[in-house]
Amino acid sequence: DGGITQSPKYLFRKEGQNVTLSCEQNLNHDAMYWYRQDPGQGLRLIYYSQIVNDFQKGDIAEGYSVSREKKESFPLTVTSAQKNPTAFYLCASKGAPYEKLFFGSGTQLSVL
Amino acid sequence: KQEVTQIPAALSVPEGENLVLNCSFTDSAIYNLQWFRQDPGKGLTSLLLIQSSQREQTSGRLNASLDKSSGRSTLYIAASQPGDSATYLCAVRFSSGTGANNLFFGTGTRLTVIP
Numbered sequence: 525d526g527g528i529t530q531s532p533k534y535l536f537r538k539e540g541q542n543v544t545l546s547c548e549q550n551l552n553h554d555a556m557y558w559y560r561q562d563p564g565q566g567l568r569l570i571y572y573s574q575i576v577n578d579f580q581k582g583d584i585a586e587g588y589s590v591s592r593e594k595k596e597s598f599p600l601t602v603t604s605a606q607k608n609p610t611a612f613y614l615c616a617s618k619g620a621p622y623e624k625l626f627f628g629s630g631t632q633l634s635v636l
Numbered sequence: 637k638q639e640v641t642q643i644p645a646a647l648s649v650p651e652g653e654n655l656v657l658n659c660s661f662t663d664s665a666i667y668n669l670q671w672f673r674q675d676p677g678k679g680l681t682s683l684l685l686i687q688s689s690q691r692e693q694t695s696g697r698l699n700a701s702l703d704k705s706s707g708r709s710t711l712y713i714a715a716s717q718p719g720d721s722a723t724y725l726c727a728v729r730f731s732s733g734t735g736a737n738n739l740f741f742g743t744g745t746r747l748t749v750i751p
Contacts, residue, residue, distance in 0.1 A: 564743065566640070566742055566743045622729075623685075630678065632677070
């Protein structure tokens with residue numbers, strides 16, 4: 525089945541630790557995105573990539589980093605500089621510019 | 637400032653009722669608008685995408701309309717079922733801006749359909 529796979533579903537971070545969230549898609553989409561969702565708030569854009577080896581900061585990029593070495597993969601690292609990392613993280617992808625946005629099932633990150 | 641608003645934040649209806657969810661946006665210059673469904677602890681599932689040149693889109697019991705001049709979209713759900721209980725979000729891609737920075741999400745309406 526075509527789709528977007530996020531892993532793990534749940535992740536716990538210790539203080540001072542970096543953690544990496546995985547996002548893989550087999551939809552042959554060029555564009556990939558990372559969003560953060562907090563209770564009662566809309567989705568906020570962290571980073572996005574429109575093509576391999578290129579990515580751009582979103583509205584809340586501080587404390588996060590990404591890479592896009594392969595078209596299928598767009599991992600997100602939550603660094604120790606992110607002081608409030610507890611949230612639900614969603615990865616998305618899109619083909620042509622005005623087509624639908626497809627989402628993965630999300631990763632819930634919590635701080636120990 | 638570009639914003640997307642969804643009111644009410646929560647809605648409860650009895651099973652079988654037809655209902656309308658609202659989405660308003662501050663700038664009429666948009667590329668498209670997309671409605672999503674989100675179940676608790678899950679990702680977003682795309683329901684309908686309306687391009688700026690379209691007035692409505694239909695899929696099964698769902699019908700989404702778009703009125704750019706008034707900055708509004710509605711999602712109509714016919715003959716609601718308990719399985720429709722979820723949070724419904726709309727997302728607007730505005731014409732200004734580039735990349736992904738012109739896509740704005742509402743905070744959603746949490747729908748509960750009571751058996």
